[in-house]
Amino acid sequence: MKIENPNPIQWRFSERATQLQSSFIREILKITQQPEIISFAGGLPSPATFPVDVMKEAFDKVLTDSGKVALQYGPTDGYLPLRQWIADRLSEGGAKIVPEQVLMVSGSQQALDLLGKVLIDEGSKVLVETPSYLGALQAFSVYRPEFVSVQTDDHGLVPESLDNVAQGARLLYALPNFQNPTGRTLSLERRQQLVETCARLGLPLIEDDPYGALSYKGAPLPKMVAMNPDGVIYMGSFSKVLTPGIRLGYVVAPLGLIRRLELAKQASDLHTSQLTQMVVHHVVKDGFLDQHIPTIRQLYGDQCQVMLDAMDQHFPQAVTWTRPEGGMFIWVTLPKHIDAMALLDEAIKHKVAFVPGSPFYANSPETHTLRLSFVTVPPERIRAGIEILGKLIASKL
Numbered sequence: 001m002k003i004e005n006p007n008p009i010q011w012r013f014s015e016r017a018t019q020l021q022s023s024f025i026r027e028i029l030k031i032t033q034q035p036e037i038i039s040f041a042g043g044l045p046s047p048a049t050f051p052v053d054v055m056k057e058a059f060d061k062v063l064t065d066s067g068k069v070a071l072q073y074g075p076t077d078g079y080l081p082l083r084q085w086i087a088d089r090l091s092e093g094g095a096k097i098v099p100e101q102v103l104m105v106s107g108s109q110q111a112l113d114l115l116g117k118v119l120i121d122e123g124s125k126v127l128v129e130t131p132s133y134l135g136a137l138q139a140f141s142v143y144r145p146e147f148v149s150v151q152t153d154d155h156g157l158v159p160e161s162l163d164n165v166a167q168g169a170r171l172l173y174a175l176p177n178f179q180n181p182t183g184r185t186l187s188l189e190r191r192q193q194l195v196e197t198c199a200r201l202g203l204p205l206i207e208d209d210p211y212g213a214l215s216y217k218g219a220p221l222p223k224m225v226a227m228n229p230d231g232v233i234y235m236g237s238f239s240k241v242l243t244p245g246i247r248l249g250y251v252v253a254p255l256g257l258i259r260r261l262e263l264a265k266q267a268s269d270l271h272t273s274q275l276t277q278m279v280v281h282h283v284v285k286d287g288f289l290d291q292h293i294p295t296i297r298q299l300y301g302d303q304c305q306v307m308l309d310a311m312d313q314h315f316p317q318a319v320t321w322t323r324p325e326g327g328m329f330i331w332v333t334l335p336k337h338i339d340a341m342a343l344l345d346e347a348i349k350h351k352v353a354f355v356p357g358s359p360f361y362a363n364s365p366e367t368h369t370l371r372l373s374f375v376t377v378p379p380e381r382i383r384a385g386i387e388i389l390g391k392l393i394a395s396k397l
């Protein structure tokens with residue numbers, strides 16, 4: 001029997017819900033996923049790197065050997081052998097990280113939400129890089145902080161600038177390796193300076209590091225969490241080194257904070273899939289990543305170089321860009337009068353797409369910036385797309 005509604009149902013959204021904003025990138029992905037468009041807009045890892053057969057075999061093995069456990073509810077903090085593996089890996093840098101400090105999450109994006117829930121009140125001052133990861137701005141925004149943009153230069157975040165803005169702040173959110181969106185890396189000296197400054201100011205530092213393993217040139221720089229495990233919250237992810245579809249990440253923090261995050265996670269989704277965690281543990285425990293990650297680095301490094309070469313050839317002199325040493329992104333700065341949003345409209349008409357830079361700024365967007373990703377586009381299409389983009393930019397000078 002169907003019940004009629006004699007009165008209209010009163011849907012009253014929370015104030016929080018009325019302020020939710022769609023991620024600009026997810027919106028433009030709808031357009032740019034059309035196959036005829038050469039899209040430098042995606043932030044997606046290359047599916048060519050997904051170890052489908054290895055995952056298939058691992059799912060089969062886990063379900064055969066431990067199906068009843070894998071398909072049961074699991075503990076909120078996560079599957080202990082995997083947490084142990086993560087703690088051991090992070091301890092290789094010299095710091096002693098214990099599994100109790102590791103909370104498994106459903107993609108590191110969930111860690112951003114949980115950190116917001118646990119550390120941010122309405123109006124809390126939250127320090128972010130200029131520009132910063134859009135998904136973090138979106139996750140934190142739900143808790144209505146006052147974002148304060150911290151100065152950055154060609155070498156990333158400027159530690160000296162913190163003293164002027166850190167008064168009363170709840171946290172600093174930083175991306176030291178191959179930053180999303182700029183591709184910049186924070187030097188060893190700056191990492192030390194930053195950790196020291198935060199320690200002196202008593203300021204919690206979040207180190208978001210999904211791209212850290214994807215270095216094209218030499219060994220990755222030391223992690224900031226290894227320099228001060230009592231003051232740094234570390235976020236890691238299997239999305240860029242294995243596959244993003246399994247939604248598996250982790251957050252490492254001092255025990256008091258981990259307990260709060262665990263409670264917040266309990267309320268949110270009880271726990272992250274036990275099956276997925278057991279499968280990933282099965283895949284990584286014997287060193288699979290040590291042979292797999294170099295193949296990702298090779299592919300991304302080669303494609304990055306193709307894009308940089310094409311930019312050298314086709315972009316006008318007045319344009320500048322970053323030269324990343326790892327990760328997935330190049331950041332472009334156009335002459336000030338060129339609006340990247342308007343440029344995108346035209347570029348799409350010419351079947352090329354990118355992400356305008358404005359959404360990555362918490363305050364005062366620089367409208368003449370844009371982000372390019374080279375990881376999912378084959379070399380010949382990278383060259384063709386950059387040539388088109390170069391001509392379009394030149395036509396605006």
Ligand code: PMP
Nearest residue numbers: 107108109133180210237239249
């Ligand atoms: N942090 C940064 C800087 C990212 O770029 C991303 C993914 N684009 C995430 C966190 C979230 O990653 P995931 O939830 O897939 O672990």
